Amino acid sequence: MFRHKHDRRQAFGPMRGGFPGFQGHGGHGHGRGRGRRVNTRATVLSLLTERPMHGYEMITELEQRTGGVWRPSPGSIYPTLQLLEDEGLIVSEEAGGRKRFTLTDAGRAEAETAGQPWRDFDQGRVAESQQFREAGFGIMQALQQVASAGTDEQRSQALEVLNETRRKLYAILAS
Numbered sequence: 493m494f495r496h497k498h499d500r501r502q503a504f505g506p507m508r509g510g511f512p513g514f515q516g517h518g519g520h521g522h523g524r525g526r527g528r529r530v531n532t533r534a535t536v537l538s539l540l541t542e543r544p545m546h547g548y549e550m551i552t553e554l555e556q557r558t559g560g561v562w563r564p565s566p567g568s569i570y571p572t573l574q575l576l577e578d579e580g581l582i583v584s585e586e587a588g589g590r591k592r593f594t595l596t597d598a599g600r601a602e603a604e605t606a607g608q609p610w611r612d613f614d615q616g617r618v619a620e621s622q623q624f625r626e627a628g629f630g631i632m633q634a635l636q637q638v639a640s641a642g643t644d645e646q647r648s649q650a651l652e653v654l655n656e657t658r659r660k661l662y663a664i665l666a667s
Contacts, residue, residue: 532564532572534606537595540582541603544594547573559622 539550547569555563573593576582581599584591595603638650 531606532568533576535564536569536572536576537581537599537603538606540593540595541600544585544592546590546592560625561622 535554536550539545539553545553547566551564551566551569573582573584573591576599577584577593580596581602582593582595584593586592635650635654638646642650
């Protein structure tokens with residue numbers, strides 16, 4: 493669609509994602525921004541109070557509980573699991589090529605103070621974030637159509653619309 497990386501930056505500005513109240517790229521809970529950071533450690537401990545789980549199972553469970561707003565990356569979950577295991581708060585048992593993690597007594601005691609961090613995700617915000625996501629995907633689909641089927645003039649007009657939209661969005665934040 494864009495010939496060079498800088499063409500994307502010109503159209504969209506800095507490539508930092510996320511949704512209201514959450515940081516990072518695509519709402520995954522990492523990166524810079526104004527949103528709060530999700531405490532991955534507390535979240536993992538809290539999840540394990542319910543039942544033993546695999547790392548991937550935790551990722552999908554958290555995505556489901558937050559309405560898709562936060563899907564922690566393997567790069568945040570697995571190092572956290574290793575740290576918790578090193579601290580003696582969880583133990584792992586390997587079966588079928590997968591590690592299933594379980595709380596130790598010390599881990600259960602710490603998990604009691606963690607609460608359920610995913611409950612902080614306001615459901616109204618989750619719904620609003622989904623609307624933002626759908627609108628963004630719709631725009632990307634339209635861009636792909638313009639890029640693949642549009643004339644040079646149409647592509648130029650589309651770029652002008654995108655740049656103007658970006659300026660207006662930042663103006664909303666500035667007001």
